[in-house]
Amino acid sequence: MENVVLRVARSADAAAIANIFAHYVEHTTISFHDTPPTIASWTGQLEQHGGRYPWIVAVDADDVVGFAYATEHLPRAAYRWSVNTTIYLRDGLQRRGVGRTLYQGLLASLRGLGIANAYAGITLPNAPSEGLHRAVGFTLVGIYDAVGFKHGAWRDVAWYRNRLASLETPAEPRAFQDASAAELARWLSPP
Numbered sequence: 608m609e610n611v612v613l614r615v616a617r618s619a620d621a622a623a624i625a626n627i628f629a630h631y632v633e634h635t636t637i638s639f640h641d642t643p644p645t646i647a648s649w650t651g652q653l654e655q656h657g658g659r660y661p662w663i664v665a666v667d668a669d670d671v672v673g674f675a676y677a678t679e680h681l682p683r684a685a686y687r688w689s690v691n692t693t694i695y696l697r698d699g700l701q702r703r704g705v706g707r708t709l710y711q712g713l714l715a716s717l718r719g720l721g722i723a724n725a726y727a728g729i730t731l732p733n734a735p736s737e738g739l740h741r742a743v744g745f746t747l748v749g750i751y752d753a754v755g756f757k758h759g760a761w762r763d764v765a766w767y768r769n770r771l772a773s774l775e776t777p778a779e780p781r782a783f784q785d786a787s788a789a790e791l792a793r794w795l796s797p798p
């Protein structure tokens with residue numbers, strides 16, 4: 608999709624995000640939710656954690672067609688250079704390069720903020736997601752076997768990691784909301 612652009616997500620995107628995500632909750636085991644989060648809960652998430660970590664959307668002619676964001680990996684202070692990442696596209700728009708574009712913007716933003724590690728948990732099987740994560744630099748850490756039960760069966764989750772910075776003593780990570788307009792323009796432009 609040639610005309611797709613990336614921008615920072617806004618709370619007004621909650622309805623589109625809820626709609627994209629609901630398909631995967633209801634029809635797949637990709638997400639471990641059992642009921643789709645409401646628009647109000649997405650609005651709350653966008654308002655609460657959108658300031659600290661990147662939350663970006665892919666837009667085609669004003670239509671949100673996908674989203675990617677990072678969340679805290681775990682709450683203890685020493686984990687603050689590590690995040691979990693998530694990506695979803697509207698069903699039917701796969702394999703047109705949007706996932707790669709979104710992840711490039713997300714990872715450039717995380718690097719720019721001083722994050723050292725991005726982790727992604729992928730319910731197996733999911734060849735498109737494993738393929739995308741490998742294509743943008745993630746490598747397999749290990750598999751949590753039978754860690755979730757959904758749609759009548761135990762599900763394995765493969766954990767992947769992308770090392771985004773060298774492992775010297777790190778500077779404090781910055782918050783996404785403190786990025787300048789020039790930084791955002793650089794991070795969210797296609798390479």
Ligand SMILES: CC(C)(COP(=O)(O)OP(=O)(O)OC[C@H]1O[C@@H](n2cnc3c(N)ncnc32)[C@H](O)[C@@H]1OP(=O)(O)O)[C@@H](O)C(=O)NCCC(=O)NCCS
Pocket residue numbers: 631637694695696697700701702703704705706707708727728729730733734735736737738739740742
């Ligand atoms: C996973 C997902 C985000 C991938 O996005 P996408 O736009 O389809 O992927 P792209 O077209 O950008 O592909 C980028 C690379 O990923 C890999 N890839 C994508 N789809 C693949 C597939 N079906 N099989 C194997 N590798 C695949 C390839 O390396 C591809 O590069 P190439 O096209 O040059 O070969 C998308 O399929 C999706 O939204 N899936 C449902 C939700 C989901 O699984 N989210 C991840 C949760 S862990």
